[in-house]
Amino acid sequence: xxxxxxxxxxxxxxxxxxxxxxxxxxxxxxxxxxxxxxxxxxxxxxxxxxxxxxxxxxxxxxxxxxxxxxxxxxxxxxxxxxxxxxxxxxxxxxxxxxxxxxxxxxxxxxxxxxxxxxx
Amino acid sequence: xxxxxxxxxxxxxxxxxxxxxxxxxxxxxxxxxxxxxxxxxxxxxxxxxxxxxxxxxxxxxxxxxxxxxxxxxxxxxxxxxxxxxxxxxxxxxxxxxxxxxxxxxxxxx
Numbered sequence: 001x002x003x004x005x006x007x008x009x010x011x012x013x014x015x016x017x018x019x020x021x022x023x024x025x026x027x028x029x030x031x032x033x034x035x036x037x038x039x040x041x042x043x044x045x046x047x048x049x050x051x052x053x054x055x056x057x058x059x060x061x062x063x064x065x066x067x068x069x070x071x072x073x074x075x076x077x078x079x080x081x082x083x084x085x086x087x088x089x090x091x092x093x094x095x096x097x098x099x100x101x102x103x104x105x106x107x108x109x110x111x112x113x114x115x116x117x118x119x
Numbered sequence: 120x121x122x123x124x125x126x127x128x129x130x131x132x133x134x135x136x137x138x139x140x141x142x143x144x145x146x147x148x149x150x151x152x153x154x155x156x157x158x159x160x161x162x163x164x165x166x167x168x169x170x171x172x173x174x175x176x177x178x179x180x181x182x183x184x185x186x187x188x189x190x191x192x193x194x195x196x197x198x199x200x201x202x203x204x205x206x207x208x209x210x211x212x213x214x215x216x217x218x219x220x221x222x223x224x225x226x227x228x
Contacts, residue, residue, distance in 0.1 A: 035217070044208060044219060045208050047217040047219055050215065061120065062120040095165075104174070104176070105155070106157070109164040109165060110164065
């Protein structure tokens with residue numbers, strides 16, 4: 001079955017960087033686009049970024065554009081999110097979610113990973 | 120970036136019907152926004168109920184349905200159950216960017 005497992009979260013100081021990973025299994029990773037979605041404590045969902053299955057295109061929410069970079073390594077079945085110039089408002093639970101491959105997006109989600117930006 | 124709007128909260132009686140809506144700051148919501156609806160319960164990851172306006176996953180209870188209504192996307196819950204108490208989010212596609220609505224807290228009471 002499909003599994004998405006995030007790792008790399010934790011506490012980081014404002015202005016610093018952090019890289020999240022999402023290990024995928026149970027499906028042909030290289031055939032699917034992938035998303036990052038986040039949720040600040042007690043708040044709603046916010047779409048963060050999308051990368052195409054072959055990594056050829058990336059799209060970002062305005063709130064993270066220029067600071068975050070989504071990438072993937074299809075040989076390792078792993079999705080990444082490099083977060084630079086972190087701010088307090090980036091504190092959130094970060095989810096990876098499977099995109100579509102001719103079918104619906106967001107059909108499988110990871111369990112979420114907490115990132116806290118604090119001095 | 121577009122803003123997607125939802126009712127902050129709605130209450131429905133057990134067995135009753137409630138309709139949640141999802142609007143766009145850019146104008147009418149159409150099938151070209153590929154509306155999605157998600158359910159999220161406390162401490163859990165979101166779960167997709169509806170995609171592309173009205174399509175259901177295999178796990179979507181039959182009492183949930185999606186549509187376009189009056190220039191908005193709509194999620195209708197018919198025959199509400201206690202386990203349907205949750206936060207519901209819509210999501211719209213804007214070219215390659217996706218935007219979530221602020222969520223609707225549905226109380227079954």
